[in-house]
Amino acid sequence: GQQVMQIPQYQHVQEGEDFTTYCNSSTTLSNIQWYKQRPGGHPVFLIQLVKSGEVKKQKRLTFQFGEAKKNSSLHITATQTTDVGTYFCAGYKHGSSNTGKLIFGQGTTLQVKP
Amino acid sequence: DAGVIQSPRHEVTEMGQEVTLRCKPISGHDYLFWYRQTMMRGLELLIYFNNNVPIDDSGMPEDRFSAKMPNASFSTLKIQPSEPRDSAVYFCASSLAGAFDKTQYFGPGTRLLVL
Numbered sequence: 131g132q133q134v135m136q137i138p139q140y141q142h143v144q145e146g147e148d149f150t151t152y153c154n155s156s157t158t159l160s161n162i163q164w165y166k167q168r169p170g171g172h173p174v175f176l177i178q179l180v181k182s183g184e185v186k187k188q189k190r191l192t193f194q195f196g197e198a199k200k201n202s203s204l205h206i207t208a209t210q211t212t213d214v215g216t217y218f219c220a221g222y223k224h225g226s227s228n229t230g231k232l233i234f235g236q237g238t239t240l241q242v243k244p
Numbered sequence: 245d246a247g248v249i250q251s252p253r254h255e256v257t258e259m260g261q262e263v264t265l266r267c268k269p270i271s272g273h274d275y276l277f278w279y280r281q282t283m284m285r286g287l288e289l290l291i292y293f294n295n296n297v298p299i300d301d302s303g304m305p306e307d308r309f310s311a312k313m314p315n316a317s318f319s320t321l322k323i324q325p326s327e328p329r330d331s332a333v334y335f336c337a338s339s340l341a342g343a344f345d346k347t348q349y350f351g352p353g354t355r356l357l358v359l
Contacts (some may be wrong), residue, residue, distance in 0.1 A: 172350040222346050230275045236286045
């Protein structure tokens with residue numbers, strides 16, 4: 131079945147350092163979404179990428195969708211303690227047998243040392 | 245809108261007891277999802293509904309788990325009998341079928357501890 135793999139599983143950085151998490155799908159996606167879950171919280175939608183090669187920015191966060199629409203990345207510049215949490219990518223494919231369902235990656239948990 | 249509402253927020257029960265988790269999706273949303281999250285297994289999709297009809301329940305661990313959606317504004321996830329390995333955070337999420345992106349909106353979760 132369709133799978134979405136995410137690496138690394140954990141990342142510890144010093145405040146001010148950069149951070150990147152990578153997401154790879156076993157199949158071509160229609161779109162990919164990113165969610166953030168703060169410690170003790172629930173996943174919250176951050177952004178969606180739809181077009182091949184698309185790049186979107188949200189302040190210090192940069193999201194990319196690969197040319198083949200099978201991989202994506204989230205890069206955080208100059209991390210802050212407020213960036214702590216788990217970042218999930220989630221892929222969606224139109225016309226799949228389970229329409230409406232997102233396939234979530236395992237998540238990358240980011241710890242930031244002040 | 246109040247967002248997805250889940251109750252209870254915390255549940256502590258003893259092994260063998262029945263547990264019922266409740267969810268009210270965002271009004272107008274057609275899809276409802278039940279997830280389970282643990283440190284070991286991450287975020288797992290248990291079952292999801294479209295217009296109150298179960299579409300995929302392949303993630304339901306075993307017969308002890310059951311889910312219903314009697315109407316568009318209410319769903320339950322029941323565990324009977326509960327076991328310590330069921331301890332986890334259970335999330336409900338909803339989305340709009342007509343939306344291209346199928347963005348999911350998660351509830352705050354129910355933290356279940358089975359002793």
